[in-house]
Amino acid sequence: MTQHLVIPARPARSGEGEPSAQRRTGWWRDAVIYQVYPRSFADANGDGMGDLAGIRSRLPYLRDLGVDAVWLSPFYASPQADAGYDVADYRRVDPMFGELADAAGLIEDAHALGLRVIFDLVPNHCSDQHEWFQQALREGAGSALRKRFHFRAGKGENGELPPNDWESIFGGPAWTRVTEPDGRPGEWYLHLFAPEQPDFNWEHPAVADEFRSILRFWLDLGVDGFRIDVAHGLVKAAGLPDLGTHDQLKLLGNDEMPFFDQDGVHAIYRSWRPILDEYPGERIFVAEAWTPTVARTANYVRPDELHQAFNFQYLGTPWQAEPLREVVDVTLDAMRPVGAPATWVLSNHDVTRHATRFANPPSNSTQIRTPGDRELGLRRARAATLLMLALPGSAYVYQGEELGLPDVTDLPDEVRQDPSFHRQAGQDGYRDGCRVPIPWSGTAAPYGFGPVEGGPSWLPQPQDWAELSVAAQTGDPTSTLELYRSALAVRAKHPALGAGESVEWLDAPAEVLAFRRPVPGQSNADVALGASSGFVCVANTGSTPVRLPLPGRPLLSSGEEPVLADGEAVIAADTTVWWTC
Numbered sequence: 318m319t320q321h322l323v324i325p326a327r328p329a330r331s332g333e334g335e336p337s338a339q340r341r342t343g344w345w346r347d348a349v350i351y352q353v354y355p356r357s358f359a360d361a362n363g364d365g366m367g368d369l370a371g372i373r374s375r376l377p378y379l380r381d382l383g384v385d386a387v388w389l390s391p392f393y394a395s396p397q398a399d400a401g402y403d404v405a406d407y408r409r410v411d412p413m414f415g416e417l418a419d420a421a422g423l424i425e426d427a428h429a430l431g432l433r434v435i436f437d438l439v440p441n442h443c444s445d446q447h448e449w450f451q452q453a454l455r456e457g458a459g460s461a462l463r464k465r466f467h468f469r470a471g472k473g474e475n476g477e478l479p480p481n482d483w484e485s486i487f488g489g490p491a492w493t494r495v496t497e498p499d500g501r502p503g504e505w506y507l508h509l510f511a512p513e514q515p516d517f518n519w520e521h522p523a524v525a526d527e528f529r530s531i532l533r534f535w536l537d538l539g540v541d542g543f544r545i546d547v548a549h550g551l552v553k554a555a556g557l558p559d560l561g562t563h564d565q566l567k568l569l570g571n572d573e574m575p576f577f578d579q580d581g582v583h584a585i586y587r588s589w590r591p592i593l594d595e596y597p598g599e600r601i602f603v604a605e606a607w608t609p610t611v612a613r614t615a616n617y618v619r620p621d622e623l624h625q626a627f628n629f630q631y632l633g634t635p636w637q638a639e640p641l642r643e644v645v646d647v648t649l650d651a652m653r654p655v656g657a658p659a660t661w662v663l664s665n666h667d668v669t670r671h672a673t674r675f676a677n678p679p680s681n682s683t684q685i686r687t688p689g690d691r692e693l694g695l696r697r698a699r700a701a702t703l704l705m706l707a708l709p710g711s712a713y714v715y716q717g718e719e720l721g722l723p724d725v726t727d728l729p730d731e732v733r734q735d736p737s738f739h740r741q742a743g744q745d746g747y748r749d750g751c752r753v754p755i756p757w758s759g760t761a762a763p764y765g766f767g768p769v770e771g772g773p774s775w776l777p778q779p780q781d782w783a784e785l786s787v788a789a790q791t792g793d794p795t796s797t798l799e800l801y802r803s804a805l806a807v808r809a810k811h812p813a814l815g816a817g818e819s820v821e822w823l824d825a826p827a828e829v830l831a832f833r834r835p836v837p838g839q840s841n842a843d844v845a846l847g848a849s850s851g852f853v854c855v856a857n858t859g860s861t862p863v864r865l866p867l868p869g870r871p872l873l874s875s876g877e878e879p880v881l882a883d884g885e886a887v888i889a890a891d892t893t894v895w896w897t898c
């Protein structure tokens with residue numbers, strides 16, 4: 318709900334109002350960036366697979382939603398062993414998504430609408446169908462091309478054991494043995510993910526040269542930036558030392574690993590930054606970097622490296638006031654010294670949608686397999702969104718979360734495509750549940766995802782998604798879509814929202830997060846004279862209503878309206894309310 322209050326407008330930033338997408342400075346410091354998963358966003362040609370033409374046709378929807386930029390997961394030539402994160406040709410669009418002209422047209426259309434466009438870059442590994450890898454296989458042991466990957470002789474009497482004990486993130490050993498051209502079992506190659514995704518050797522100059530050239534290729538086409546896939550993985554510890562333990566997946570994100578977050582990766586990003594900076598229009602890099610701490614993540618966004626890094630610690634935090642407050646503080650404290658904006662994210666294509674995570678008891682895993690209490694999950698998801706959008710910095714929205722979509726937890730095993738699901742015999746790898754094509758309109762699948770009612774979609778959509786479609790939610794003031802639209806509109810306009818380095822916590826009951834964001838540049842004297850003193854966000858994560866001193870005038874609530882009486886406000890359970898004051 319929006320209460321129709323007049324929000325004091327933000328002072329114009331330099332260049333604002335100009336028609337071009339390249340207008341204001343530091344746009345990325347408070348940008349809301351929308352992740353499009355190309356397979357599942359919109360299917361223009363009706364083959365059941367999303368495509369670039371479909372995305373182009375829906376750009377006005379994203380402009381109207383109020384986001385600043387669109388990040389596209391990979392659409393490059395790929396055998397799709399890992400849904401496009403296995404790239405066979407970095408300069409070609411896979412025919413299933415269209416052709417290069419569609420990518421160019423998409424950038425052009427987006428810019429005309431005032432949206433920026435970020436592409437996914439996958440530098441840690443390629444596809445086993447990449448021409449370098451194919452040639453390396455054909456040429457056999459000793460091939461110069463093998464030096465661009467991590468080929469090693471095996472251990473054991475006949476080289477029958479992997480060169481070290483590293484495990485693949487997708488399960489099983491991180492090494493696969495090749496059959497040499499003479500038909501005999503030969504060397505092994507490293508793949509931190511699927512066997513179809515051989516890791517590049519970033520010590521090799523040809524690899525570094527190739528990626529600098531790929532960056533320029535897309536920058537020349539006009540892209541506004543890159544999301545760097547597995548940015549923490551490119552450099553491996555010298556000598557590829559054993560870890561000495563099994564179940565290594567469990568250590569990820571907590572422990573130091575010889576294949577992740579090595580200090581050497583930073584030299585690569587320092588070499589990329591000047592390339593980006595040569596191009597006009599403030600283009601950006603965002604790191605997908607899994608590190609043990611937010612402080613380690615901050616290393617990726619030092620002034621001469623990347624611009625932003627996803628805040629996975631925030632994504633993994635349950636809907637509980639205390640851990641949330643802690644992760645907000647830790648994040649802001651870590652980003653302040655490096656001058657990078659904090660980022661906030663609740664969902665992406667690799668984790669169970671947050672409406673379903675919050676519908677279940679808190680868990681250490683971001684892969685949840687039960688639907689839980691769907692109504693509660695949605696209520697909390699909406700509250701979590703208003704909390705996220707009130708925090709200082711930049712925020713990421715994953716396609717469909719603005720519709721309140723739950724994860725699809727009951728996909729039949731035979732339709733699942735997540736390579737991890739198959740490699741781990743169903744123990745993990747439930748990422749397909751958040752990748753189901755999104756509903757746009759109509760009463761039957763594919764709900765406007767494709768052009769024909771009853772037409773295909775690469776993953777089946779649930780039968781009850783008609784009511785969640787964009788068309789069904791548009792204009793309904795209680796819908797999650799309208800909540801996002803209102804929230805993004807307020808966020809864009811309120812002078813205290815957007816960029817910033819800190820929040821001012823207010824006293825509140827234990828299950829409540831309450832903070833104030835002052836209007837930048839305003840002194841206490843201004844406030845005494847009656848000027849607006851800012852914005853307050855109150856998130857009640859508890860299961861009962863709470864009563865607080867009235868923080869200001871309510872702007873927006875994720876659920877029931879707050880009850881205001883006698884200088885106090887009562888805020889419903891699992892509800893966030895925005896206030897202006």
Ligand code: GLC
Binds near residue numbers: 402510547605666667
């Ligand atoms: C990243 C991507 C994920 C992919 C993996 C391997 O984590 O987000 O989808 O499977 O990298 O490329």
